[in-house]
Amino acid sequence: MLALALPLALGAPACVRAYQPISGLQAPVVVNPAHPNLDGVQVALSCQAWPPLGPQDATRLCERVGALLEVQGATILEESSDSPRQAGTAPSAGADPLALPGLSPAPAPPATSGPDLRLSLSARVVHRARYPLSWLACAATATLVPAWSEATFAQRVEIRDARGALLVDRELQGRTVRRFGAGAVLGALVDRVARDPSRQVTGPAADRALSADLYGQLSQVIYNAHVQDRARRAISRGPG
Amino acid sequence: MEWVLLAGLLLAPVLARLGPAPGLGMDRDELRALQCERLALEAAVREEPGRVRPGRERGDYMDRSALRCRQDLVPPGLRPPRDEAVLSTLGAQAQALGARAVASTPRAGPPPTWLVQAHLPDPAVAEKLRVATQLALVAQGQAVSDRRPLLSPHQVEALAALPPAQAWPEACRAWAPQLGPGEALLVVLVLDRDETALHAGRCAAEGWSWLS
Numbered sequence: 001m002l003a004l005a006l007p008l009a010l011g012a013p014a015c016v017r018a019y020q021p022i023s024g025l026q027a028p029v030v031v032n033p034a035h036p037n038l039d040g041v042q043v044a045l046s047c048q049a050w051p052p053l054g055p056q057d058a059t060r061l062c063e064r065v066g067a068l069l070e071v072q073g074a075t076i077l078e079e080s081s082d083s084p085r086q087a088g089t090a091p092s093a094g095a096d097p098l099a100l101p102g103l104s105p106a107p108a109p110p111a112t113s114g115p116d117l118r119l120s121l122s123a124r125v126v127h128r129a130r131y132p133l134s135w136l137a138c139a140a141t142a143t144l145v146p147a148w149s150e151a152t153f154a155q156r157v158e159i160r161d162a163r164g165a166l167l168v169d170r171e172l173q174g175r176t177v178r179r180f181g182a183g184a185v186l187g188a189l190v191d192r193v194a195r196d197p198s199r200q201v202t203g204p205a206a207d208r209a210l211s212a213d214l215y216g217q218l219s220q221v222i223y224n225a226h227v228q229d230r231a232r233r234a235i236s237r238g239p240g
Numbered sequence: 241m242e243w244v245l246l247a248g249l250l251l252a253p254v255l256a257r258l259g260p261a262p263g264l265g266m267d268r269d270e271l272r273a274l275q276c277e278r279l280a281l282e283a284a285v286r287e288e289p290g291r292v293r294p295g296r297e298r299g300d301y302m303d304r305s306a307l308r309c310r311q312d313l314v315p316p317g318l319r320p321p322r323d324e325a326v327l328s329t330l331g332a333q334a335q336a337l338g339a340r341a342v343a344s345t346p347r348a349g350p351p352p353t354w355l356v357q358a359h360l361p362d363p364a365v366a367e368k369l370r371v372a373t374q375l376a377l378v379a380q381g382q383a384v385s386d387r388r389p390l391l392s393p394h395q396v397e398a399l400a401a402l403p404p405a406q407a408w409p410e411a412c413r414a415w416a417p418q419l420g421p422g423e424a425l426l427v428v429l430v431l432d433r434d435e436t437a438l439h440a441g442r443c444a445a446e447g448w449s450w451l452s
Contacts, residue, residue, distance in 0.1 A: 018261070019262060020276075022277070023276060027328070028316075028321035028322070030322045037434065128303070130302075131302075173276075173278070175276075200267070201267060227431055227432045231405065235450055237405075
């Protein structure tokens with residue numbers, strides 16, 4: 001009876017999310033996303049809706065990435081997703097896994113010419129699993145044993161120069177694990193209480209880590225493309 | 241008895257590590273030290289024989305795949321980020337640089353003997369990259385020489401004042417007389433202190449050409 005009573009005492013069984021970078025998302029980042037790395041660079045941004053997040057989330061991602069680039073001094077010329085926003089518009093408020101940590105965009109100057117870089121973001125679900133046996137065990141133990149489900153996602157980043165030449169084509173992969181039940185809640189509590197905040201992996205820490213990884217990688221990849229584009233222009237102009 | 245059962249149930253998911261998953265079994269630093277890839281079941285059975293059970297003939301009751309991970313040799317955070325960016329993917333970057341060099345070779349005439357130089361802020365990392373690129377070129381069937389053309393201190397000083405787009409072609413003019421017949425110099429470099437991508441150029445008797 002005690003085993004049945006404990007989950008109730010802990011409160012309603014809940015879902016706990018954890019995040020793991022699979023490949024690319026944990027790569028080293030040299031640029032500081034809060035510095036004006038892209039001063040004066042004009043970027044055309046497009047985000048394609050994809051099944052796990054839907055059109056509204058794609059629009060929100062575009063807003064966040066646009067704000068991230070504006071913080072770094074770029075001008076967002078256009079955004080093509082299901083509901084485009086004007087350059088310089090602040091992203092919608094509210095807690096979400098894609099929130100920009102501690103950054104607020106500067107007002108963007110009006111666009112005057114074509115883009116220097118064309119950034120296209122798209123994503124896909126690589127794998128999804130629900131582990132039915134864990135759900136059976138979860139039900140049989142009054143949610144003391146957590147039920148598991150997980151999804152592996154891939155974020156593709158494609159950057160082209162003004163003439164359409166491909167500068168960057170990268171895929172960043174991550175994994176989200178969801179655990180359900182009183183056991184999962186207890187595990188998340190232990191994670192929060194026993195671990196240093198920089199080593200936590202569940203709940204808000206997972207959202208912060210995903211945001212930091214995604215926006216850090218985007219900042220680095222776009223900066224690399226910017227340097228390459230600048231070098232190509234200098235080379236094509238020739239000496240003098 | 242109930243307490244023992246309860247403790248067992250609560251500890252089961254912690255003790256039973258269901259693969260490298262974020263949770264009480266692995267913290268953030270441990271997870272970030274893993275480089276993983278998701279493999280389809282067929283590929284996992286083929287590439288990891290004996291470790292992944294093949295699918296049943298009539299199909300499984302769930303969609304199965306495998307997550308294959310390897311641990312970084314050096315834990316993240318011990319090296320500067322740019323060095324880490326180069327060294328954590330050294331093999332792949334050297335392979336790509338070698339392939340770009342080979343693709344840049346004119347089809348007419350015999351393949352060149354490659355001399356390799358790497359210009360990165362940290363000389364130790366540059367040396368590692370140089371050797372890895374040489375090995376990648378050898379693996380692609382190319383002839384490689386360990387000889388290095390040099391610049392005088394005056395030339396280095398003059399070149400340092402030029403923008404990269406001019407400096408490297410000028411450096412090539414200084415290197416070219418030092419190259420033997422049939423030799424080409426592959427130069428690997430970074431153009432900006434904050435970028436993690438590498439650039440490459442080819443210096444030969446006919447002059448400098450960018451490979452990026």
